[in-house]
Amino acid sequence: MIDVIIVEDIREIREGLQLLIGSCEGFTCTHSFPSAELAVEAVPSLGPDVVLMDINLPGMNGIEAVRILKEKCPATLFIMSTVYEDDENIFESLKAGASGYLLKKTAPSRIMEAITEVTQGGSPMSSQIARKVIDSFRKKDSIDDNDILTPKEKEVLKALAKGLRYKEIAAQLDVSIETIRSHARRIYEKLQVQSRTEALNKVFGRN
Amino acid sequence: MIDVIIVEDIREIREGLQLLIGSCEGFTCTHSFPSAELAVEAVPSLGPDVVLMDINLPGMNGIEAVRILKEKCPATLFIMSTVYEDDENIFESLKAGASGYLLKKTAPSRIMEAITEVTQGGSPMSSQIARKVIDSFRKKDSIDDNDILTPKEKEVLKALAKGLRYKEIAAQLDVSIETIRSHARRIYEKLQVQSRTEALNKVFGRN
DNA sequence: GACCGCCTCACACTTTTTTGTGATTGTCAC
DNA sequence: GTGACAATCACAAAAAAGTGTGAGGCGGTC
Numbered sequence: 001m002i003d004v005i006i007v008e009d010i011r012e013i014r015e016g017l018q019l020l021i022g023s024c025e026g027f028t029c030t031h032s033f034p035s036a037e038l039a040v041e042a043v044p045s046l047g048p049d050v051v052l053m054d055i056n057l058p059g060m061n062g063i064e065a066v067r068i069l070k071e072k073c074p075a076t077l078f079i080m081s082t083v084y085e086d087d088e089n090i091f092e093s094l095k096a097g098a099s100g101y102l103l104k105k106t107a108p109s110r111i112m113e114a115i116t117e118v119t120q121g122g123s124p125m126s127s128q129i130a131r132k133v134i135d136s137f138r139k140k141d142s143i144d145d146n147d148i149l150t151p152k153e154k155e156v157l158k159a160l161a162k163g164l165r166y167k168e169i170a171a172q173l174d175v176s177i178e179t180i181r182s183h184a185r186r187i188y189e190k191l192q193v194q195s196r197t198e199a200l201n202k203v204f205g206r207n
Numbered sequence: 208m209i210d211v212i213i214v215e216d217i218r219e220i221r222e223g224l225q226l227l228i229g230s231c232e233g234f235t236c237t238h239s240f241p242s243a244e245l246a247v248e249a250v251p252s253l254g255p256d257v258v259l260m261d262i263n264l265p266g267m268n269g270i271e272a273v274r275i276l277k278e279k280c281p282a283t284l285f286i287m288s289t290v291y292e293d294d295e296n297i298f299e300s301l302k303a304g305a306s307g308y309l310l311k312k313t314a315p316s317r318i319m320e321a322i323t324e325v326t327q328g329g330s331p332m333s334s335q336i337a338r339k340v341i342d343s344f345r346k347k348d349s350i351d352d353n354d355i356l357t358p359k360e361k362e363v364l365k366a367l368a369k370g371l372r373y374k375e376i377a378a379q380l381d382v383s384i385e386t387i388r389s390h391a392r393r394i395y396e397k398l399q400v401q402s403r404t405e406a407l408n409k410v411f412g413r414n
Numbered sequence: 415g416a417c418c419g420c421c422t423c424a425c426a427c428t429t430t431t432t433t434g435t436g437a438t439t440g441t442c443a444c
Numbered sequence: 445g446t447g448a449c450a451a452t453c454a455c456a457a458a459a460a461a462g463t464g465t466g467a468g469g470c471g472g473t474c
Contacts, residue, residue, distance in 0.1 A: 054442095070421095095344065118334075122333070122337065123334055123337035123338035124334055125334075125337060127329025127331055128327075130329065130330035130331075130340075133341060135342065136344075137298075137301050138302050138304065150451085154363045160404070161401050161404070163404035163405035165429090165431090166266065166430075167430090175451085175453085176454085178453050178455090179452050181431085183452095186450095188432080193370070194318070194433090195370050195372075196431080197369075197407070198402075198405065200404070200407075201368075205319075357419085357420060359420075360420095368418055372459090372460070374460090382421085382423085386421070388462080388463095389421080392420075393420095395463095401461080414472075
């Protein structure tokens with residue numbers, strides 16, 4: 001029996017999901033909460049198998065709630081349920097400890113499938129969201145799709161990213177150290193930053 | 208019309224796939240190769256939409272082939288097709304530029320689905336594989352799982368990661384700039400690096 | 415109590431980075 | 445052929461980072 005808890009502020013959706021899950025064989029949904037605060041308070045003592053968590057909640061958001069709850073209940077699996085499809089929310093959710101990421105528009109049958117999957121060691125998410133995740137995985141090339149930097153500047157920036165010193169970069173590219181200085185200066189100007197680390201945070205979107 | 212190329216050393220599988228894809232409406236599969244070397248040679252001039260790439264090939268493996276081909280054909284999408292389910296092969300493939308990862312046991316209908324998905328901006332992979340990806344994701348951004356640094360050092364390192372200057376960090380933590388220097392020094396010693404960027408590459412495993 | 419690790423601070427010195435202000439060459443578009 | 449811009453180099457100065465050495469206080473453990 002898989003015990004599911006729902007955190008969702010819109011009553012219709014919350015009760016709809018609860019009804020859906022409760023009516024499926026092998027699943028129970030005895031509790032649901034309309035806010036992150038209430039969930040954070042109650043969930044640890046309930047120790048459910050799965051929590052379906054909305055992101056946009058009044059007060060504390062769902063991501064923060066997952067961060068707190070995953071800490072207290074490492075065994076519980078969290079699936080985000082949201083309308084947001086942006087990188088920021090996806091990555092933050094996953095970093096916070098979510099194992100799945102569903103969009104609100106997901107069909108009920110797929111939701112049940114996702115709950116099953118997550119308990120079997122899977123990570124249910126749409127193919128599109130998976131792409132975002134794996135793209136971030138390979139963000140070495142994110143320098144290349146920057147269109148304000150020239151090829152040479154990108155080359156220098158990659159070297160800067162490796163932590164090389166100006167003199168080392170100059171040797172590698174077989175130019176004067178003054179040239180590297182110039183490139184670095186232009187790069188910083190274009191990116192509107194004033195240090196190597198800031199520039200890297202900017203292009204790698206890491207922050 | 209989606210043009211697919213197959214790289215697979217086992218003739219039965221290769222021809223089977225070619226037949227399967229060729230028989231589906233909206234897809235063509237005019238070329239296939241039994242080795243990575245042949246594919247690396249020929250694919251750039253063919254510029255297919257999708258390449259279905261085996262990993263275990265005689266000679267050069269499929270991951271290396273993807274690394275080379277993705278460089279030359281950024282628009283082409285690569286889907287790995289393999290029996291390997293280990294983290295190493297998955298991560299290396301994705302880092303090399305693959306957009307999807309299928310197991311050999313995948314049903315033919317799912318393979319066609321995957322090819323469609325990948326051209327629509329998705330990343331077809333099993334739920335289990337997605338989990339492995341997001342699990343590794345979580346380890347990334349956490350300086351916290353580093354057990355050789357003290358809490359204060361981690362705090363300083365996080366500030367260093369933001370690109371803050373020593374004086375700014377000192378102000379933020381309300382200590383002397385000399386203290387920040389000391390912390391930075393200890394951090395570099397422990398991580399065995401000699402610059403901020405190197406330290407960040409080390410903890411974020413970016414290299 | 416002695417020892418040790420963590421956090422704190424200080425001074426001095428070297429190296430590197432960042433910034434300011436140039437200048438030359440070559441290429442490409444208009 | 446002029447203007448815009450990329451790439452190259454130069455000199456100089458200010459700011460910041462990195463390194464060596466030392467030291468005091470504080471909370472734990474043995």
